[in-house]
Amino acid sequence: MNAPQPKPWVMAIAPYVPGRSTVEGDTPVIKLSSNENPLGTSPEAVAAFTRHAGDLARYPDAGAGLLREAIAAHHDLDPARVIYGTGSDEVLHLVAGAYAGPGDEVIQVRYGFAVYEIATRRVGATLVVADDRDYATDVDAILAAVTERTRVVFVANPNNPTGTFTPKAEIARLHASLPPQVMLVLDQAYAEYLAPEDDDGGLELARTAPNVIVTRTFSKIHGLAAERIGWGYGSAEAIAAMHRIRAPFCCTTAGQEAAIAALAAADFIAASRAHNRLWRGWFADEIAKLGNAGLRAVPSEANFLLVLFDGAVTAETAYKALLARGYIVRWLPGQGLANGLRMTIGTEAETRGLAAALREIVGA
Numbered sequence: 001m002n003a004p005q006p007k008p009w010v011m012a013i014a015p016y017v018p019g020r021s022t023v024e025g026d027t028p029v030i031k032l033s034s035n036e037n038p039l040g041t042s043p044e045a046v047a048a049f050t051r052h053a054g055d056l057a058r059y060p061d062a063g064a065g066l067l068r069e070a071i072a073a074h075h076d077l078d079p080a081r082v083i084y085g086t087g088s089d090e091v092l093h094l095v096a097g098a099y100a101g102p103g104d105e106v107i108q109v110r111y112g113f114a115v116y117e118i119a120t121r122r123v124g125a126t127l128v129v130a131d132d133r134d135y136a137t138d139v140d141a142i143l144a145a146v147t148e149r150t151r152v153v154f155v156a157n158p159n160n161p162t163g164t165f166t167p168k169a170e171i172a173r174l175h176a177s178l179p180p181q182v183m184l185v186l187d188q189a190y191a192e193y194l195a196p197e198d199d200d201g202g203l204e205l206a207r208t209a210p211n212v213i214v215t216r217t218f219s220k221i222h223g224l225a226a227e228r229i230g231w232g233y234g235s236a237e238a239i240a241a242m243h244r245i246r247a248p249f250c251c252t253t254a255g256q257e258a259a260i261a262a263l264a265a266a267d268f269i270a271a272s273r274a275h276n277r278l279w280r281g282w283f284a285d286e287i288a289k290l291g292n293a294g295l296r297a298v299p300s301e302a303n304f305l306l307v308l309f310d311g312a313v314t315a316e317t318a319y320k321a322l323l324a325r326g327y328i329v330r331w332l333p334g335q336g337l338a339n340g341l342r343m344t345i346g347t348e349a350e351t352r353g354l355a356a357a358l359r360e361i362v363g364a
């Protein structure tokens with residue numbers, strides 16, 4: 001060894017590939033690849049951000065005190081047990097860092113969120129993949145994958161990139177059947193898109209169980225993806241452990257203020273949810289009409305649809321043909337989804353345009 005060597009588990013990480021945001025030439029770009037809010041950001045959050053845009057010289061509140069209090073008040077939680085991060089991505093990394101290392105196993109579902117694998121490998125732990133059930137989370141498969149080395153189970157609900165939802169009773173059964181030394185991470189990045197009665201019970205579990213951490217984000221329905229703010233909730237012990245390994249300052253001052261305002265923007269959140277419901281349903285119907293061409297949409301409770309291509313036109317062909325028309329969606333061959341495209345629900349015009357482009361591409 002005549003040069004510094006990165007750790008082998010680091011070199012085993014396939015780098016995260018972000019959703020594309022450009023196309024060739026000067027075709028106008030319609031970005032439907034990162035599950036961002038097509039309605040943008042609430043006016044309340046933009047106003048709060050703007051009020052603090054000049055507050056640049058001072059470090060932000062390292063404890064994000066006001067933000068934690070606002071989150072706690074909104075969800076009826078203990079502010080001391082709220083942890084925040086540079087997106088919920090950082091919180092996911094903190095869980096892996098605090099609870100897993102070389103020799104330990106971390107479970108995720110097949111077609112899980114790409115960050116889980118990176119967070120697992122980064123700390124030298126071993127990723128174990130539990131089989132899906134028709135693209136959805138299979139609680140029995142997760143339980144069957146548990147060994148005495150299992151330390152963390154990551155479940156996104158709704159799941160990304162499939163959009164599938166695991167009901168409350170199944171989450172409760174998963175938690176009740178896991179050994180007590182396993183930390184169950186319920187990643188609720190899309191929870192605000194659910195109807196209130198579809199709550200998966202995650203926060204309720206995290207209030208009392210020592211081995212549950214729920215994560216949430218301001219990047220999706222709140223439309224603050226550029227500011228990188230996420231949070232998590234768990235036991236006082238878990239939160240204290242995660243605090244030990246975090247970077248001291250993560251969220252900008254203006255970002256924290258915008259997030260506080262975003263939480264209170266009830267009308268914007270409701271409008272975003274209603275828009276998503278309407279156009280996700282409409283788009284799923286359009287995909288169903290292309291069944292003859294081998295297209296099928298996986299049932300989704302999130303702000304995107306995973307469309308499977310099992311006909312003459314492959315997902316790769318459709319991906320490239322959509323790109324040529326300016327539509328950027330997500331093709332995920334690296335995650336075992338060479339036959340699928342994940343498409344974010346955009347504005348009405350974007351969604352109608354995407355459906356028309358797909359019809360044209362498959363020749364329907």
Ligand SMILES: *Cc1c(COP(=O)(O)O)cnc(C)c1O
Pocket residue numbers: 035086087088089090113156159160187189216217218219220225228229230
């Ligand atoms: C988008 C997303 C996140 C969060 O992203 P941040 O922007 O880092 O908060 C977390 N989990 C899943 C499943 C996601 O799709």
